[in-house]
Amino acid sequence: MTETESNVYDVVVLGAGPVGENVADRTRAAGLTTAIVESELVGGECSYWACMPSKALLRPVIAHADARRTPGLRHLVEGPLDTAAVLAHRDDHTSRWKDDGQVQWLESVGVDLYRGHGRLDGPRRVTVEGPDGERRVLTARHAVAVCTGSRAVLPGLPGLDAVKPWTSREATSAKEAPGRLVVVGGGVVGAEMATAWQGLGSKVTLLVRGKGLLPRMEPFAGELVAEALTEAGADVRTGTSVESVTREDGTVVVVTDGGDRIEADEILFATGRAPRTDDIGLDTVGLEPGSWLPVEDSLQVPDVPWLYAVGDVNRRALLTHQGKYQARIAGAAIAARAAGTPPLTEPWGAHAATADHAAVPQVVFTDPEAASVGLSLAEAERAGHRVRAVDFDLGSVAGAGLYADGYKGRARMVVDLEREIVLGVTFVGPGVGELIHSATVAVVGEVPIGRLWHAVPSYPTISEVWLRLLEAFRDS
Template sequence: MTEESEYDVVVLGAGPTGENVADRTRAAGLSTAVVESELVGGECSYWACMPSKALLRPVIARADARRLPGLGQAVDGPLDTQAVLARRDEKTAHWKDDGQAEWVDGIGARLYRGHGRLTGPRRVTVSGPEGDRHILTARHAVAVCTGSRAVLPPLPGLAYGHVWTSREATSAQQVPGRLAVVGGGVVGTEMATAWRALGAEVTLLVRGDRLLPRMEPFAGDLVAEALTEAGVTVRTGVSVAALVRDSGAGHPVSLVLDGGEHIEADEVLFATGRAPRTEDIGLETVGLEPGAWLEVDDTCRVVGSDWLYAVGDVNRRALLTHQGKYQARIAGPAIAARAAGRPLDTGRWGAHTATADHAAVPQVVFTDPEAASVGLTLEAAEAAGYRVRAVDHDLGAVAGAGLYAEGYRGHARMIVDLDREVLLGATFVGPGVGELLHSATVAVAGEVPIDRLWHAVPAYPTISEVWLRLLETYRK
C-alpha cells in the first residue's frame, strides 16, 4: 500500500537534532513529519552520550571518593559490574523508544517508522517495516538530521574480526578480559577509562603523538598520565596494520602493528572517526553526492538549495549532540520565518545564525580527570591570525580544588584576544571541571570584556576561583 501525504516540513532522522527541529517547527505552527529507521532518540540516547556517561559516572564517583581521607578506604573494593551495567541499561530505556515516540506524538508531529529517502525536490519516500510505503511532500523544507556513524579503517582481516565500534563498546553486556582500543580521541579515552575500571586489561593504541589532539596539549598529557596510573597501557605513535581472528567472535584477536609486533586481545574497539549517514538517503536525486557531508550556511540550509536543510552531524560543523540541538534551535525558526515570508536575523549571534559553531563550541571528555574546553585553542587561534596570549594556572593550587580532593591535579588555560581583550577559548583539566565549562562558554559566546569579567566574583572556596587566578595573572 502506498500513501501520499503533504506537510510543511519533513524531518529525516529522529535523534536529538531531528526531534528539536520538529519541536521548533511545530511550535511555529508548521505541520511536521518525522522519519526514523531505528530508535526514536537516536545515537545519543542509546549508543553514545547516555550509555557512555552511565558507565563512566560510577567510575568517576569512586575515583573522587578515593581521594578523600575518611572515605577512600570505604570504597576501596571493585565496582559492582552488574549493577553498573544494569543502570546503563536503565538509562537507555533498555533500548526501547516508547517514551521518545510518545514525545514526538505529544508535540503534534507525525512519526513515520522506516527508511526514508529523498526521491526528488521536497519529496521523501518512506519504506516501512511492514512493506508499507509513504510518499511525503514538504511544502517548505526537508531537514536531513541522520547523524553520523563510526568509520572503520580498510585493514586486512577487519571484515572478519568482529570488532567493536562505539555502539558495541557502550552496549556490551560482559567485561572483556583484554580490550584493545584503537584511537586516542573522546570515544577511545572514555571507553578505556570505563572498561579498565570495570576490570578489563586495556591497551590504548594511538597513531599520533598524544591523546585528545583537538584540545590543548596538556589535556591529553594529563589524561594519558592518569590512564597509565589506572593500569591502562598507553602507546602513542603506533598504527595497526592488520587483524587476525581465525575462529570468529568470542575468540582472541591479534592486532598486527606496522612494525610487525602482535598484540593479543579478546575484543578490539576502533574509535577512529565518524562519517555522515547520508549514503542511502537519495541525495543523488537532488544533485548531491551520496555519502557526503552536506555543506550548509549559518541557517543550516544546504548551499545551493532553497528547501533542503542539514542539521547536526551531517553538516560536519560540530559533531556533538548539544551542538546539533543548538543548530536545530537555529534551523527550526529559520524554516518558519522563511515559510511565513519574514526577514531573517542573520547577523553575527543573530536568532537565525549558528555563530557558536564557529566561535564557542563546548565539549567535556568524561575521563578521570575530566577535560573540558570551549572556543579556540592557542594553536587554532594563532593559525586563524589572532594576536593572542595564553594564560595558565595550576588548578591544584586553588583552595576549592584542595578541598575537593587530596592531591588534586589539574590545569586551566584561557586564550585572550589581545586586540579586543575578550576570551577566544578556555580549557580546564581536572576532577569535576565539566561543571566549570558553562561559565567559560558564557564568557566566550558573550564576548565579555576582561575588565567586566574582573567583576564576576567567584565564590570561595570553589574550584571556580581559578577564574580570579587567571585574571590576576593576565593583569600583572
C-alpha cells in the first residue's frame, strides 16, 4: 500500500452518519476546514438500515391499524397490506442504498469526503485506507471526532453463523416478508420489527428473556404493546431464552430454555449493540480498542483534549436525534476551543450536552406508539427524588375517542414534589409520538406546575391529556 496524500485540516471526523455529518456541518459553519471519513454509505446506519427504513416499513402498518379503528374506513381496509408496495416505499426512503444525495450535501457545505477505513495513528493523525488501495494521511490542527456509531451484537450460540441470522440491518432491508419470523429481544428494535413484519404478513414469534417488552420505559408501555401484538396475531413469550438455533433444510429451528421447539423461515436477534471502535486505532492514543468512549459534557474524551466521541460511541443515548444534538454541542465546543475561547460548561449552556442526563426523548413506533422523556418513576426514586406519579387513561380524553374507536392508551407524569416540576412523562397510545415534544419542552424547561396550568391544550385533541394530568395532580 502506497501513501499518496497527506492533508491538514482543522477538524477530521470519523464516520459520515447523521452524527458525523452534523459535527462537520457545525465546524464548517464556524469557518473550520473539515474532512470526513466513511467506509460505507454517507448517511450511515440511520439512513439505510435503521431509522428511515424501519419507519418506512412501520408507517403503512400503523396507518392500516388506525384505518381499521376509524368509522367509514374500516370496510375499505379489511384485506392485507400490499407488501410489495410497502417495500418499494421503503426503498424510496433509503434512496435504494445509494448515497449520491448525501455526498452532494457534504460538497455543498464544503466538507471533504474520504472514502475508506479511517484509523487514528497517534495524536491528531488519521490514516485512511481507500478502496483504491492507497493510504492517505489526514492531520487535524484542532480536533478529531469519532462518530463511528454502533453495531448489532449476536449472542454466542454454537453454530449461529451457519444459521445466517438477521440483525437489525437484514430486518430493515429484507426483500420479502418471511412466512414465519422469530424475533429475539423485547427492546425497541425487537418490538418495532415484530410490529412491522407481523403487519406485512409474517407470522411472528417474539421471545423476550425478561418480564416484558420495552424494559427501559414505564412497565405499562411494554404491557400495552405486547397486548396489541398478541391481538394482531403474534406469539409473544416473556421469560424465555434461546438455548439453540439451527437451520435444517432451510428451516430455522429454535429450542427455548423451556424445551419448546419453534420453526421459522428467519430469525432476528435484537439483543444489544456494541461500539464500532474495535479497529479505529484507539490503542495508538492510549485507549482500549472496542470500548465505549467516556466523555464529559462537551463530548471531549477525558485526558485526550483533542479527541471527541459523539453519538452511539459514548453510550449516553443510542438515538439518532440525541447523537445529532451531541454533534451540535461538540461542533460548537470545538469551534470555541479552536478560537481560544473557553467553552461554556455550565448546565444547559451552548457547549454542554445536559439533556443527555435529564431529558432524553424517545418514540417507539409500534402499534400503539410508546413515547417517553426524562425519568421514569423507578428512575426518579432511585435518584433520590421525592416524587409523585400521576396516571391517566388516554382513552377517556375526548380527542382520543375521535382519533380512533376503542382507543387504548395511558399517560404518566412524574412530578418532583420539592420543586413542583415535571421530571418525566410517558405516553402510550395511537399517535402519541407527536405529543412527546411538548413533554420534552416541559422537562427541559423545568416549567413549574403552576405555569403549566396556563398552557391551554386545544380541544378536542389528545393533547388535552395534559390538563387531565394536571387536574389529577392537583386533586390527589
